[in-house]
Amino acid sequence: MTRFDRRRALQAAGLGAASWFLPSAAQAGASAPPRRVIFIACELGWNPFELRMAPEGAPAEWLEASAYHPAWTERPDPRRWEIDLRTVGREALSSTLEPLFELREHATVLDGLSLASIALDRYGDGHAKGQLHALTGHPSARALSGSRSVSAAPSLDQRIAATLRAREPALTDLVSLELSIGRRLEYAAPYHARLYRRTEHGTIVAVPAEARPERLYARLFAGGVAAGETPARRDLLSALSDRYAHFARDLSAADRAKLELHRQLIRDAEVRLNQLEAVRCDAPPAPAPTWAGDFGDGPGFPREHFDWRREAHFDLLTVALACGLTRVATVQISNDEHELNLGTTDDAFHEWYSHGTDAPWHWFGVPGATVTRTQHDKYLQAAPGIAAKNRRQVEYAVDLARRLAEVPEGDGTLLDHTLIVLFEDISHGGHGHDQWPVVTLGGLGGAVRSGRYVRLPRERGNPGLNGLGQHVGVPHSHLLVSIAQGMGLSVNDMGVTEIPGTEDRPAISLSGPLSELV
C-alpha cells in the first residue's frame, strides 16, 4: 500500500503550514469504497503510428490493417488481439504509450473504437461532433453556427452526477467537478462545449469548467465560518432561493426554466455549505497562483502556468475524490501548452500540425494511395509534433493516476476504485471518428480488467453517413454504457439504440456494454 505523499501535495498546492488530513482514513471503516470516474478530454487527435501496438512477431499487415493503409480502407478487418501489458518491457510499448510503463498493470488501451453515433448527426464540424459525442454518444439538437452544434442529451459525467446525487442525499453539487487546463477554457475545448446537464425542466444546458485551481479550492474547502460562511450567510442563500421561486411565478415557461435553474444552483450552494460541515476532511493549503490572469487568460499566459494549474487541479481533485466529495470529474486540456512548446499559435497549430497528421498521408508511394508528395511532406513535418502532444497527454493521465495510487483506500488504493479515461475529439488529423483510441487507468472497483492493450475488430457495415467510412470500429457508445453501468447507473444505451441499416448493410447497435472492458 502506498502512502500519500504529503510533501509533494503541499508543494503542488502552493506550500503552506495547514494540516493535511489523509482523507481516505475517514472512510477506512466503510464497507466498500465508492467508484469514481475521471474523463480527460483533449483535442486535435492522435498520431496513430506512434500509438498502435501489435503482438511481438506479428506480420506488418496487422498494423497496416489498423492504420489507414490504402489496401484496407474498403475492407473489414475482423482480427482482434490483446497484449498483456503487465508482462511487457518498456521497449515493447509504443512511444505514445511508453509513459504508461510504471502503471501498466492499471492501464487499458482500447484501440479500434469509433465515435459511430456521429453517423446520426447532421450538425457541427469534425471537432464539434467529436467533442459533443465523446461523452454524450447522442446526436446534437441543432446547429449553433457554421461549425458548432448544441447537444440534445446530457453528457455521461452529468448523468452519473445526477443519478448519484438522487440516490445519496449526502452528496452535493461537488459530486461532479468540471475542470479545465489552458486559456479561454470555461467551456473548454475553447471552441465547443463538451459537457451538458439536463435541468429539472428537461432542457439541456452546457456546463462550464473551472479553469482556476484557487477558485476550485474555494468551492471545495473555503466553506467554514472562518471563511465567512456563517449560518446567517447560509440563511441568506435559502431566502434567495425563495425569491427566485417567487420571481419566476409569472414568467413564460422558458424563463421559468431558466430562473428555476438559477434557483437550483443557489440552493446547491446552500446545500453544499451545510453538507460540507459533516465531511471529515481537512483543507489542504490554498493554492497560490503563479500568474494572475483574468477569466480570458489571453496572450501572455506563461508556459509554466500550465504545469502549475495541472498540478494544482490534480491535487485538489485527488483530495475531493478521496474525501468522498466528488465521484465524477472531467478535465479538459487545451492545446495552448503544446502551441507554446512548438512556438506556434492556436490557428497555426491546428492548421499545420493537426491537419498535417492526416493518417492516410503516411502511405505515400504505396499502391492505391491517393496522397500527394506535398501532403506527405507536410505529414512528415507535422506528425512528430502531434505525437509529442499525445505522449504528454498520456503522461498527464499517468501523473493523475500516480496521485490516486498514493492514497490508500479499502484493500487497495484510490486508483483501484477509479477509472481515468483519456480521449481526443477526433481520431487523427483527418478529422475522422473511426479508429478512435481510448486509454484508461484504474480499476473502477473491479469493473475493469486492466493491464491490457486490446485491438478491436473493424468489421461493421456502415451506411457511410456523415463522414464515417464503409467500415468502422466498435461504437464507443458501448464504452459509455459500460462506464455508466460501472458507476451504478441502470442504463443500456445513451439515448439512441442503433444506426439504422440500409438495404445492403445491417444496422449498427449502439446498445449494451463493451464486453472487452471487463
Added chain:
Amino acid sequence: MAAGLLGCDAVLEAPLGPVASEREAPGPASRVGPARRLTALELANALEDAFPGVALPAAELPADPVPARFDGDIAAQQPSGLYVAAQRRWARAVAEAVVATSPCGSGAVDCAAGYVRDRAERLFRRPLTGDQLAAYLAPLDAPVDADERLRLALEMLLMAPEFLYRVPRAPSDGQLDAFALAERLSFFLWSAPPDDELKRAARTGALLEPAERARQVDRMLDDERSEAAFLRFICQWLDLGALERADAISPALRSSLRSASERFVVEGLWRTGARLDELFTSRRAFIDERVAERIGVPSPPEGAESELSARRGGWLTRPTFLMTHALPDKPSPVQRGNFVYDRLLCAPFPPPPPDAEMLAVVPDDVEVVTNRDYYAATTQQGRCNACHADMNAAGYVFEHFDQFGRWRDLDRGATIDDSGSISGHPVDGAAELSAWLASAPAVRACAAKHWLEYASGGGPLGSDLELRATVADALATLPLSRIPGLIALHPRFGRLGVEASP
C-alpha cells in the same frame, strides 16, 4: 473612455443568422416579457449608479456557454454553478467595499433599513412591493453585528433576481409600464440603469407621454454614455473582439489598434454626424506611431487625427480588420470575404463539411505563386467552389493588403490580381468593394437587423420587418448618431409585443 467599460473584448464570434432564426417563435402578447440577465458591463454600471464614490471590485464572471454575437443575447444566457459561485464571490466583495465606507455611520438600524431600501430601488430599477421589502430587509434582523447585517442585506440585493434580470412588464395592451420603458431606454442608450431624472419621469408616468419620452431620449443621446453604447454596438457587430483573440498580435499593438478603431467609430463617425456609408468610405484616422509604422504610412502627431490615402477608405481597409482576418503568414481572402457576406450582408455561407479543412491542399500538379493562387488551388476545387467562388471573390479584392495590413504592390514578386465580385457585381480592389457596400441597400438592411437585435437582446425587435425597414431606410439619410433615437422612439420599442412568450 475606458476600453474595459466598452466591453469590446467580451463578445464571442458566432454568426448570428442560425441562432436568431432558431429562437422560439413569438407567442401571443402577455404581461411579462423574456428575462434578460444584465451583462457584465451593465452590472458594473448599475453598481456605479447605486454606490457612487465607492471603489468597487470588478466582476469576474464566466462567459455564457452559448456563443452569441451580442453579449446581452437572451438565448445565450444560461446560469451555471460557475456563474453563481463567481457572482456570489463578487457580491460579497462589493458588500465588503460598500460597508467599509460606513454608509450608516454607527450602524443604526433605521439608517440601515432606509439605506437598503433606497439601494434596492436603485438596483431593482422600480419601487419595491411590500413582500419584496420584507424579504430584502430581513437580513437586518440576523443575529450578527451591525456591519455584518448590512453586508448580508447588500449581498442579498446583489444576488437578487430583481437585480440580475430585466423582465419587461406590460400591465395592459402590450404597452410597457413606465419603469420597464425607462429600463429599456437606458440600457439600450447607455448600457446602464435609468438615472434619477428618467426614474422621476417613470414614477410620475410622464414617460409614457410621447413628448416626454422624446425629451428624455434627446437628453440621453446628449450624454456621452450614448457614445459608448454606440461604440459597443459597432464593436460587437464588426467583431472588434477578434483583436483579443489574435495571438499573433502583440499586446502593445493590440492596444494601439483598439484605440484607433474605437476613436474612428466615436470621433470619426458618431461625433461628426457621419452616415452608415462613411463607415466604408471615410479616410479619417486616429492611428498612433506604432500602427503607422506597422502599415507603412507617415506617423501623425501624437493623438492627432490624420487622413489616410484613397487606398484606405473605411473600416475594411484599416489594419484592425485586415490583421484579424489573416493567418500569421498570409492574408486570408476566405476570412475577409466571409466577413463581408456574414457581417455586412447578413448572408452567411452554410457550414463547411466536416472534411473541408482536409481538402485545402495544393495539388502536386498546380503551380502556386501568389496568395491568390494558393487560395484558388486549395479552396476552389470541386464541391468547395460552391461557397468559395463567391466568398473568395469578395476576399480577393483585399489582396493588395498583406497579413499586417500593409499595402503591397507585388506578391512574391508577381503582379497582384485584386479583381473580384460582390453579390454578382464585379469589383476591382478594396476601394471599389467599399464603395459598393456604402451604397448597397442590403448592407443597410443588415445593419438595421443587427442594431435591432442588439437593442432587444438578440431577436425580438430584429425580427420586426416593418421596424427593420424603417431603420434601414433611415440609415441611407440620417447620421448614425440619430439612429438610436429613431429606434428608441419607435412605437414598437415601447411595447412588449413580440417579445412575450406564454
